[in-house]
Each structure stands twice: as structure tokens, then as C-alpha cells.
Amino acid sequence: MNKKVGVGLVGSQFVSTIHAESLKMVPDAEIVAVASPTEAHAGNLPGITAFPIFLRMYTTCWQWTAST
Amino acid sequence: MLAMDGIDMIVIGAPNLFHCEIAVAAAKAGKHVVVEKPLCMNLAEADRMIEACKTAGVKLMYAEELCFTPKYVRLKALLDEGALGDPVLLKQSEKHDGPHADHFWDVERSGGGVTMDMGCHAIEFFRWMLGRPKIKSVYAQMGTHVHKDKTKGDDNAIIILEFENGVTAVAEESWTKLGGMDDRAEVHGTKGQAYADVLQGNSILTYSTQGVGYAVEKAGNTVGWSFTMYEEIWNYGFPQEFAHFVDCVKNNRQPSVTGEDGRAVLEAIYAAYESAGTGKKVYLPFKTDVDKPYKLWEK
Numbered sequence: 001m002n003k004k005v006g007v008g009l010v011g012s013q014f015v016s017t018i019h020a021e022s023l024k025m026v027p028d029a030e031i032v033a034v035a036s037p038t039e040a041h042a043g044n045l046p047g048i049t050a051f052p053i054f055l056r057m058y059t060t061c062w063q064w065t066a067s068t
Numbered sequence: 069m070l071a072m073d074g075i076d077m078i079v080i081g082a083p084n085l086f087h088c089e090i091a092v093a094a095a096k097a098g099k100h101v102v103v104e105k106p107l108c109m110n111l112a113e114a115d116r117m118i119e120a121c122k123t124a125g126v127k128l129m130y131a132e133e134l135c136f137t138p139k140y141v142r143l144k145a146l147l148d149e150g151a152l153g154d155p156v157l158l159k160q161s162e163k164h165d166g167p168h169a170d171h172f173w174d175v176e177r178s179g180g181g182v183t184m185d186m187g188c189h190a191i192e193f194f195r196w197m198l199g200r201p202k203i204k205s206v207y208a209q210m211g212t213h214v215h216k217d218k219t220k221g222d223d224n225a226i227i228i229l230e231f232e233n234g235v236t237a238v239a240e241e242s243w244t245k246l247g248g249m250d251d252r253a254e255v256h257g258t259k260g261q262a263y264a265d266v267l268q269g270n271s272i273l274t275y276s277t278q279g280v281g282y283a284v285e286k287a288g289n290t291v292g293w294s295f296t297m298y299e300e301i302w303n304y305g306f307p308q309e310f311a312h313f314v315d316c317v318k319n320n321r322q323p324s325v326t327g328e329d330g331r332a333v334l335e336a337i338y339a340a341y342e343s344a345g346t347g348k349k350v351y352l353p354f355k356t357d358v359d360k361p362y363k364l365w366e367k
Contacts, residue, residue: 001076001317001318001319001320005076005077005314005317005318006072006074006075006076006077007075007076007077007078007079007314008069008070008072008075008077008078008079008099009078009079009081010069010078010079010080010081010082010090011079011080011081011082011104012081013081013168013169014167014168014169015081015104016079016081018301018304018306019079019081019104019306019310021301021306021307022301022306022307022309022310023079023310023314025307025310025311026307026310026311026314028311028314028315028318029310029314032072032074032075033069033072033074033075035069
């Protein structure tokens with residue numbers, strides 16, 4: 001793979017904050033989307049605001065469409 | 069989100085109840101999967117996740133950061149080079165005053181209490197440290213001592229594992245330890261022993277009459293003495309863990325911690341709840357029709 005690894009986070013609370021912080025330190029990774037039922041949490045993830053945030057209950061997450 | 073071409077890898081940090089469904093959907097969409105611990109709610113779900121990822125040809129990576137914690141990586145290197153002789157007894161414990169989000173306290177969404185939430189760390193730590201021999205038996209003592217108003221799950225647990233190579237491992241887990249995270253391990257061998265404390269020796273001994281804005285994970289009150297961490301997530305091993313998983317995806321390498329490891333941990337967790345429920349040592353393999361571990365303790 002010649003490009004950065006595109007990452008989608010599912011979740012936006014405590015451990016997802018750690019995931020986002022950690023991935024920011026990995027040069028070959030790029031977070032490109034977040035799925036969370038809670039927009040306020042998703043918007044607070046480090047470096048996330050520029051990315052599409054998918055908001056629905058987790059059980060239907062694969063049907064989500066981007067809210068932003 | 070799973071339809072996005074730009075996504076190669078999904079990282080699941082959702083409540084335990086949803087891990088399987090999300091992982092299977094991600095695999096079907098052709099995305100590699102990282103699952104935060106514990107892997108899922110039961111072994112049937114674990115099998116579905118493993119099978120879905122295998123069928124789709126994607127990697128299932130189990131996020132146990134203790135396998136990447138720098139101090140524990142060095143500890144394992146000491147054991148592996150023979151400096152401690154043959155392992156006899158391992159200990160590992162994680163303790164704090166309880167999780168952040170309400171879903172952890174709800175056993176219907178989490179599957180169990182501190183044994184599910186933190187015992188999983190110790191079990192994979194022991195497996196990893198020893199080169200992943202089979203677990204022969206599990207004995208556990210559990211109680212809900214402080215958080216009865218919040219949870220039906222255990223808030224303190226002692227778990228004793230017996231490995232097929234004869235090594236005994238003791239895990240102490242607590243959701244009632246005040247004053248910030250505690251994470252430590254001991255390796256006792258035939259030629260020596262080593263003690264590794266993840267948070268002490270990596271923090272600033274602090275006294276403040278005002279309290280510290282942020283000292284350490286789950287510090288609570290920091291007026292008076294506290295230990296102020298620096299580079300906290302690095303000391304836990306999270307960036308190293310993600311660098312590994314990203315490298316596995318980018319360069320098509322085999323992850324060092326997989327869905328099969330998460331499944332083995334979950335089986336031991338079920339055995340622990342069975343043991344705590346019956347008061348007996350439980351031998352593996354352990355099978356049950358119960359869908360959530362805590363039910364074996366509650367019965």
C-alpha cells in the first residue's frame with residue numbers, strides 16, 4: 001500500500017480519544033471518519049472536526065450517512 | 069461510513085455489546101478491524117468475528133495495549149533472554165476507582181464487571197509474557213464491595229490461572245482503588261525476579277494545596293500528594309500498538325495480537341465467572357450456553 005492507511009473510528013468517548021491521539025502519532029495513518037451516536041463527543045476527539053461524523057445508534061452504523 | 073473507499077481499517081471503541089456486530093459489518097465491507105478489549109460478549113460472537121474476517125480476507129487485530137507497554141515489553145525481554153530463569157509465578161494487576169462511561173457499569177452492555185473490563189488485560193498479559201501456552205485452569209474470587217448502587221458486576225476480583233507449562237499467574241483487579249490508575253506486574257523465575265510498575269518511576273511526585281488540573285487517568289482528588297504522569301498514553305503503549313496495527317495493514321504483516329487471542333482471553337473470563345459462581349477451580353476448555361459472563365457468577 002503506497003498511501004496512508006485510512007482509519008474510521010467507531011466510538012467517541014474515553015478509549016476513542018486515546019485511539020485518536022495515538023493514531024495522530026502514527027505517520028502512516030490518517031483518520032478519515034468517525035461513527036458515534038453522540039455528536040458532541042465525536043466533535044471533541046483530537047483532530048476530528050474536519051472529518052465526516054456519522055451519527056446513529058451503533059446497531060445501524062453500517063447504514064449511516066455522513067451528517068457533516 | 070463502511071462504504072467509504074478511503075477507509076482501510078476500522079477501530080472499534082464502542083461498548084462491548086456492539087463489538088461483534090460492528091466487526092462483522094466492517095469485515096463484510098472489506099475493512100481491516102481493530103477491536104478494543106474485551107473482544108466481545110461471548111465465544112459464539114468471537115467465532116463469528118474471526119470467521120467473518122477470515123472469509124473477507126481482512127485482519128482482526130485485538131487491542132491489548134499491555135503487549136506494547138514499554139516497561140512490560142522490556143520485562144518480557146528480560147524473561148526471554150533468560151535473565152530470570154524459567155518463569156514460576158506471574159502477577160499483574162490494574163486498579164482504579166471505576167470506568168468513565170455508564171455502559172461499563174451496566175452488565176447487560178458490558179457483560180461483566182472488573183474481571184471483564186480489566187481482568188482481560190491481565191489474562192492476555194500472562195499469555196503474551198509466557199509465549200501463549202494454553203491455560204489449564206482458572207480460579208476466581210469476586211465481590212461487589214463499593215459500587216453496589218451502580219452495578220451488578222464485580223468491582224474487585226482475584227483470578228488465579230494455571231498454565232499447561234506449570235506457571236501460576238495471579239491477577240488482582242479493582243474498580244475501588246482511589247487516587248489514580250495503578251498498573252503493575254511481577255515475574256518470578258528460577259534465577260531471578262523483576263517488578264515493573266507502569267505508573268511509578270514514570271511520573272512526577274507532586275504535592276499541591278490547589279490540586280492538579282490533570283495528574284493521571286482516574287486521579288479523582290489531587291489535593292495533597294499525587295503522581296503526575298507525562299507522556300501517559302506512550303507509557304501505556306497505545307501509540308506503539310497503533311503503529312503496529314497500521315504497519316500490519318500497510319505492509320500486509322501478521323498482527324502480534326489477534327482475534328484468536330481475544331477469544332482465548334474471553335474463554336478464561338467465562339471460566340473465572342464460573343469459578344466465582346461455584347467456588348470451584350474451572351478447567352479449560354470451558355463451554356457454556358450463557359451469553360454474558362456475569363450470569364455465571366450471579367446464578
